[in-house]
Amino acid sequence: MASFNLYSRGDRIFGYANATLIGLFVLSTLYPFIYLLSVSISSGAAVTSGQVVLLPKDLTLAAYEFVLSDRLFWIAYGNTFIYTFGGTAVSLAIMIPGAYALSRPRLRGRKILNLMVAFTLWFNAGMIPFFLNMRDLGLLDSRFGIIIGFACNAFNVILLRNFFEAVPKSFEEAAKMDGASEFQLLWKVFIPLSKPAIITVALFCIVSRWNSYFWAMVLLRGEEKIPLQLYLKRIIVDLTANDEFASSLLTARYSFETVTAAIMIASIIPVLLIYPSIQKYFNKGITLGGVKE
């Protein structure tokens, strides 16, 4: 019996088969992106006649010119930036101090407050009562409503709180010797020591804000306030059913398909740009998320 059969024939075949299967999965993940990109830079005529399957045909930027000259596209893009970064800033400003207070053993009523946060993980009033509440608060059709109404969630609060709880007592005691107040303790000790957790939560907020469309669709009325995803939804989903619009876009240079593909690519690009830098954090985030309540 060989003591090392790492390179036995069976193992090698297994290795190749495995690598091939992963390769196929990777290709099928990539394919839709490549396809979208190809469609967006092909001519409308080539796409409508079914010539674009993988690579672009009759290269043109006509679809992008069309999209980038649409006033509403820029408004929606700007709104999404406001909602994403404004919303994330507000979320952190509310959740970090709150989670910190919850992590302090000396906070009276800590148990009840913790339960109050955790309960919302398992039960919430639901779509209609939430909507009616937003209406009663006067937050319909309001940018502020979109930002504040979705500022916190129990999962992120618990994640932050657990991280604060794990900060070694020695740091805290040293700061207290110097007469630090709770504010200073949070700002100078806990926040710097919890950077990974805070960045993780910030990324969760950014990604979910960037991608969300549902409540914007329900709460916002006019066109001036809609985020990019809702703009996309109106064009891709609502207008696909609207043949008149689709055929009005049908010219030799661009078509409905190339224009929608261009909009989608334009909305994916920022995600692709930050993606490499967030990678190392979401691994951590998932592991942090696995911690118990």
Place this chain on the structure above:
Amino acid sequence: MATIIVGYFKRLGEDLRRDWQLYLLMLPMLLWFLLFLYKPMEGLQIAFKDFSPFRGIAGSPWVGLENFRTLLDDQIFIRAFLNTITISGLGLIFAFPVPIVLAIMFNELQSELGRRFSQTIVYLPHFISVVIVAGIVINLLSPTTGVVNLILSSLGLDRVYFLTQPEWFRTVFIGSNIWKEAGFESIVYLAAIAGISPTLYESARVDGASRWQMMWRITLPCILPTIIIMLIIRIGNLVEVGFEYIILLYQPATYRTADVVSTYVYRTGLQGTQYDLATAAGLFNAVIAFALVFAANRISRKVSTTSLW
């Protein structure tokens, strides 16, 4: 008795004075939870009322369980509820195993560079919005220009209008969900695999085990607790489906298989204005969800030492 109460408030007062900074830090978040998550619960009353927006919540008359009776007599609601469970159940069978298999396959990949590259790619769709995923699906399945139909017709087969046919909806929905989430979900299992002691593999190798055998006899059993936990979480979420994605993909022609409770709530409550009925439907679902999560945690506590909370 009185002294106890007085003593309690005295101590509370002292605590507030001593820790006022902590309470101040807590305050915005406390207010947020009360205002946006607890205050809406007051609105759950309308599930038991004949609600009219003009009379308001307090002014509308109580009707007991009338709304729930209406729901259970409503074929559309029953269909939505059954669809919810069917879609979740099919997801459990077809989508749940994919990230496990993927994690094991990543782990077996010899080239470190290849592994990093392929992981980077397959995590990516998780960060793409459902609107774009729906857009991609609509594009790829388009009867005239979609790649799938181009292939079908080049093979001499009939073109299929996938998104207008009820029998295709679940396949399209679950398939595109696998594309979007399976890669990212494999992270949990990869973390579990990373925790397996290397000595297990070394001694197995000394005993002449093949990689195939090690995969079945070491890797899989070692991540079984994680699989069970994830399975329990999934079962706990059996009545929750990604309705924001469904709303983008479904159309009246496919309601028969695509309409779920949340989309029913959205249509009757927010597109129509039958707030009372929609709230009752949402509450019905939420109570079942709550019970399922609770039961799931009980089971998990018995099966493994690790419970969800």
